[in-house]
Amino acid sequence: MPVEIIRCLADNYAYLVHDPASGETTLIDAPEAAPILQRLTDKGWSLTRIYITHHHWDHVDGLADILSAAPAEVWGNGADAHRLPPLDHAFAPGDTLPGGAVVFDAPGHTIGHVAFHYAAEKALFTADSLMTHGCGRLFEGTADQMFDTIATFAALPDDTRIFSGHDYAKANLAFAAPYADPAALAARLAELPGLAARGEPTTGTTLASERLLNPYLRCHLPEVAEAAGLPGASPRAVLAEIRRRKDAA
Ligand SMILES: [Zn+2]
Structure with missing residues (x-):
């Protein structure tokens, strides 16, 4: 489809x-x-x-x-x-809807936020939960809720495409730089200006790519905890700290 x-x-x-x-x-x-x-x-x-x-x-x-x-x-x-x-x-979350989407509970940005997953198409519509190279601001929910939301998404296959609600890729990637895989970061930094010049979307990246670039999918990595100033901390604490830094940036 x-x-x-x-x-x-x-x-x-x-x-x-x-x-x-x-x-x-x-x-x-x-x-x-x-x-x-x-x-x-x-x-x-x-x-x-x-x-x-x-x-x-x-x-x-x-x-x-x-x-x-x-x-x-x-x-x-x-x-x-x-x-x-x-x-x-x-x-309700867990329902399969006419049209084929499964509803995922995705609180964090708001409490009632949901995402829509089309398993056969390997497409996940995340709006303001997990976003291209970032995640939504915590307006209503907690960092723990966003952690659980993203953990649910992270269990999906690598070739799942993430379709988010906003084009924040450039700003998100600039912020994500200290936490990202260096080679993937360099490749994406080189790619984004061309996408912008041609008017092409930044959304629709794969989960595999986001695992290399998106700090909120990388909170379990020791080097990311260290970059967040929290060596040895739990992935939940690392996500909360990185989100706090983004809000303050
Ligand atoms: Zn929103």
């Missing part, structure tokens, strides 16, 4: 997952209507359903305008329904 990556607002990503066999199309997050409706038109796809990752305005503000132009079922986390736009269907 092809994944269409759509830039929205200043630095958000939304995604369309299209199943050629059924003709169904699923939108993941609704930051802004116009670019999403345009992509549906360009592809000749009609919208079947919308999955919401979390309640923040920049993931749901386009919803009303999308629905008025392209009526579709809205799916969101039942535990967060009180602060999500009106849902047609509530799900």
